Amino acid sequence: MSDLLQVRHLSIEYASPRGIVKAVDDVTFSIGKGEIFGLAGESGCGKSTTAFGISRLLRHPAQISGGSVVLDGQELTTLSNDEFDKLRWSKISIVLQSAMNNLNPVLKISNQLIDAILAHDPSMGKEARQRAEQLMKLVDLPVDRLDSYPHELSGGMRQRVVIAMALALRPSLVIMDEPTTALDVVVQNGIIRKIVELQKEFGFSILFITHDLPLMLEMCGRIGIMYAGKLVEVASREQILQKPRHPYTQGLLNSFPSLSGPKQRLSGIPGHTPDLIRPPAGCRFCPRCSQAIQECQTLPPPLVEDAGGQIACHLYSEEGIAREQASAACERS
Amino acid sequence: MSKPLLHVNDLEKVFSSRTMFRKKQVRAVRDVSFTLEAGKVLAIVGESGSGKSTIARMLTNLIPATSGDIAYNGQSLRDNRQLRKKLPTFVQMIFQDPFAALNPHHTIGYIIGRPLQVHRMVQGNTRSRVLALLRKVGLTPEEDFIDKYPYQLSGGQKQRVIIAKVLGLEPKVIIADEPTSMLDVSIGIDIMNLLLDLKEKENLALLMITHNLGSARYMADHIAVMYAGQVMEYGPAEELIQNPQHPYTKLLLYSSPDPWREQADHFDLSDAQGQAVSESCCSFQPRCPFATDICKTKPAAAVQTDSGHQVRCHLYA
DSSP: OOOOEEEEEEEEEEEEETTTEEEEEEEEEETTOOOOEEEOOOOSSSSHHHHHTTTTTTTTEEEEEOOOOEETEEETTTHHHHHHHBBBBBEEEOOOOOOOHHSTTSOOHHHHHHHHHHOOOOGGHHHHHHHHHHHHHHHHHGGGGGOOOGGGGGGHEEEEEHHHHHTTTOOSSSEETTTTTOOOOHHHHHHHHHHHHHHHHHOOOEEEEEEEEEHHHHHHHHEEEEEEEEEEEEEEHHHHHHHOSHHHHHHHTTTTOOOOOOOOOOOOSSSOOOOSOOOOOSSTGGGGOTTOOHHHHHSOOOOOTTEEEEEOOOOSSSHHHHHHHHHHHHHHH | OOOOOOEEEEEEEEEEEEEEEEEEEEEEEEEEEEEOOOOOEEEEEOOOSSSSHHHHHHHHSSSOOSSEEEEEETTSSSTTTTHHGGGGGEEEEOSSTTTTHHHHHHHOHHHHHHHHHHOOOOOOOHHHHHHHHHHTHHHTHHHHHHHOOOGGOHHHHHHHHHHHHHHHHSSSSSEEETTTTOOHHHHHHHHHHHHHHHHHHHTTTEEEESSSHHHHHHHHEEEEEEETTEEEEEEEEHHHHHHOOOHHHHHHHHSSSOTTTTOOOOOOOOOOOOOOOOSOTTTTTTOOOOOHHHHHHHHHOEEOOTTTEEEEOOGGO
8 A cells, every 4th residue: 555645753842931842743654545544642642733733734833843744745844835725625634623613604504615616626616516515415414404504503414514525625635633522422423434435435545533542443444542742653453452562552442441341440541641841751651651661761762663563662672572571481480 | 228319200301491472491301210329320321412411400409400309318309498408418519521610719728628618517627638538539649739729730630629529528429420521531530430439438329420331331330321301211231231222222332432342233323313393202213213103103101121121112112
């Protein structure tokens, strides 16, 4: 699978009165053509900031301080704003969390959809209305809803409109930042199934961002886990389900009460996320990690690629594995 | 069976609003009955607008019930000024948003200590009692926390302060309205564990309101599933999750993400949205894939099924 999006060593900083907050620190991942890639983590871990960095929605005092973003062979970080605007909607589009804030309350749905279409393809003219009707059908909304105002639609319907809008110009990458978090589970389920169905039909790639790991594990092929601005693990869905490797991934998975299997006491993760102005010297998860070894306190673990994906943890470095084998041998003898 | 601490019978709440030309009424809660014993957890599950928070507000007397009865320890809340006055020492509520529930002007020590003074729960030194409460909810070293202000605490710590404040009045019943939905999951599970431990230690009755079936299963002994103001299904938690009977419970379970389960039976999701407007039919009927003619003409009554659930559905009548 060839890569559609390559994010290399991306760093994003916020200037605050107390100092510089490294909200995203040296994040590297790629998304293949037609792949659904998930980015999970808790609030403040930098997952949304990463998405905003890719789609150039960062506002002062946030700025990209290093790294590159390549979409379909084109470097995005060096484009001028005008050049980037041409790519918006047509190559890269974004669906944000609260649908109610995304739509203009004083314009009919039809006007907003047609606006987006005509802005990029003025030659469409009257056909734009037909295209808008097609889009409504695509997301299972009745066509006559085009002439409604946003307040006349339910939250789920508005989110469907926003998804239709994001797909209006057939982009190759759709970023979805918590698209269903504000919705009830039944509505969420309907929308997620629609997204997966449309993705299969049109073959675009999705960067799916949520804190809801179970939801992500149901729909994404590959998943990246972020903690305190760092990408700590990237692995396939199956790998995360069966054998999560990073202690944070393990802790996160162990925080979701399941609906199936034996009912057991869950442990969560003790402690709280570090201050990103003065992050811990070594691994950022070290103060909360139950498996920490000596290196973890002083040396930030690099993100290394291996057979299971990417991982940033000293337990899985060559020395770490060797030590584990040695201690296992010790126990046996 | 021990005597129930809380007995709710046929509770109903109608919200009316009047404009110049018409009167609009919303029956937010109707026909709700349940009991709650000491040391037990009941979870009320439902989507937004199903009436679960309205029940919590009626139980704590924040809003009056339109009809029906709420009884604590056998004493009815209706026309009982004595009981209403001392109700805060009997039932306490934990709200959803810990960020909004603490006054930013006061220290943690004041926030936890003030109710103790108002309700005359302490003689003499409030501070030592506050320290003990902080210890109880795991905010240690407690001397560090007592003089802090809310902005210096994380969300999980704030929720612990609220729990400490609630425990100070030594209530018998605690109502937790989505206590973890504003928190990160790894913090939220700690709060749930804390509530479970406190329930054991203090023999509390806990009413948990949530939209998350997983949390309900984790916490509760019994689950009540609400839809459009009515309890659609009620039963022992594990039984209800593993063997749901009402089509709405099935739909909720089917829709809740759970990658660990074996592939669930495909549930034929009806596209119809919204609730029935008329009260002469089952309120779930417009969305129900199993709806028959009787569902459209007659409201369903709650029936006891063989598996020990109460189900409000014509399929089981």
